Amino acid sequence: MVDALGVAVIGFGWMGRVHTQAYSRVRHHFPQLPLRPELVTVAEDVPGRAEEAAERYGFATATRDWRDVAADQRVRAVSITAPNFLHREIGVAMAEAGKHVWVEKPVGLSGEDARAVADAVAKAGVQSAVGFNYRCAPAVETARDLIAAGELGAVTHVRVRLFSDYAAHPDGALTWRYERARGGSGVLGDLASHGVDLARFLVGDIASLAADTAVFVPERARPAGATAGHALASGGEPGPVENEDYVNCLLRFASGARGVLEACRVSVGEQNNYGFEVHGTRGAVFWDFRRMNELRVSRGTTYQDQPVSTVYVGPGDGEFAAFQPGAANAMGYDDLKVVEAYRFLRSVAEGEPYGATLADAVRAAAALDAMAESAESRRWVDLPAT
Secondary structure, eight states: EEEEEEEEEOOOHHHHHHHHHHHHHHHHTOOOOTTTEEEEEOOOOSSTTTHHHHHHEEEEEEOOTTHHHHHHHTTTTTEEEGGGGGHHHHHHHHHHOEEEEEEEEOOSSSSSHHHHHHHHHHHOOOOEEOOGGGHHHHHHHHHHHHHHTTTOOEEEEEEEEEEEEOOOOOOOBGGGOOOOHOOTTTTTIIIIIHHHHHHHHHOOOOEEEEEEOOOSSSSOOOOOOOOOSSSSSSSSOOEEEEEEEEEEEEEEETOOOOEEEEEOOOOTTTTSSSEEEEEEEESEEEEEETTTTEEEEEEESSSSOOOOOOEEEEESSSTTTOOOOTOOOOOOOOHHHHHHHHHHHHHHTTTSOSSSSSOOOOOHHHHHHHHHHHHHTTSOEEEOOO
């Protein structure tokens, strides 16, 4: 027998839609899941947006006040896809109300915020998931398996990149994303958080780092009304960009490996250029999100002039078999969120964590805090031991 699980989504921009569609699709791909998510309510403070979402996706109710979700006894699990500055307040409130939480990264504005939500979840005894979706790609999981099995030898150095042009237009609206009090550390929380999680997922904990940051578009126009996504707002009253457009960071891992993490939101000519290179004493592995279902792998014993092969992931890799029957059939971004939904709901059903949790968010947030500290002090910063 499959039990119904009432779910809610708080915040209905693009990510709220992606979470909602993941709930709707999850049992199509994972019929063994012993829970059937039911869309109970959607909360969004932009007038009319929650009602539109309810009509389009089939939520039973809609509200402009997320506090209604905490009080709703029908809701047992909540997706928190609101802006960063709301993550802590909403996350703590939902945990204290006894609801399982799936919250988008970076989980607040700081390590303190992430820890507050993690502590509330632990105290309440509920399950958590965090939106580090790139680690869910079957190719990334396969790369991790190769590294863990010693196929590359000992890891020596790593490069992680996250370049995008979503903020490159000088007429991009001055939304909450560019404000320190509501958007936090800019590209650090938005993109570098993914980079930290990928680095940790593949190679292990980061021991220390040194970072440099910059703002390349220092002023933007204020929007006249509510925005969605990365809207333009030319002609509005100008205001300052308060957080980072760019970060470059040197990493030292606990294992002794070295790394470089670079992220930028104003990279003209770059659309979701995300990926990594991991080098070891006997080989290397390369991944590009834009070719999500491929890995480039070099391994063997020739060392010099050793060839690189392209490997197409297939049904034996990660959760690929839940989506496609054979290698080289493509999966896409939204599929990664379905994998997240599955692992979150499986955690709820079995009472133990699967996938990225708030513990991972706390570790990523500690690294982001260290980056900000390093950029200001111009020094290496040690991360707290796990």
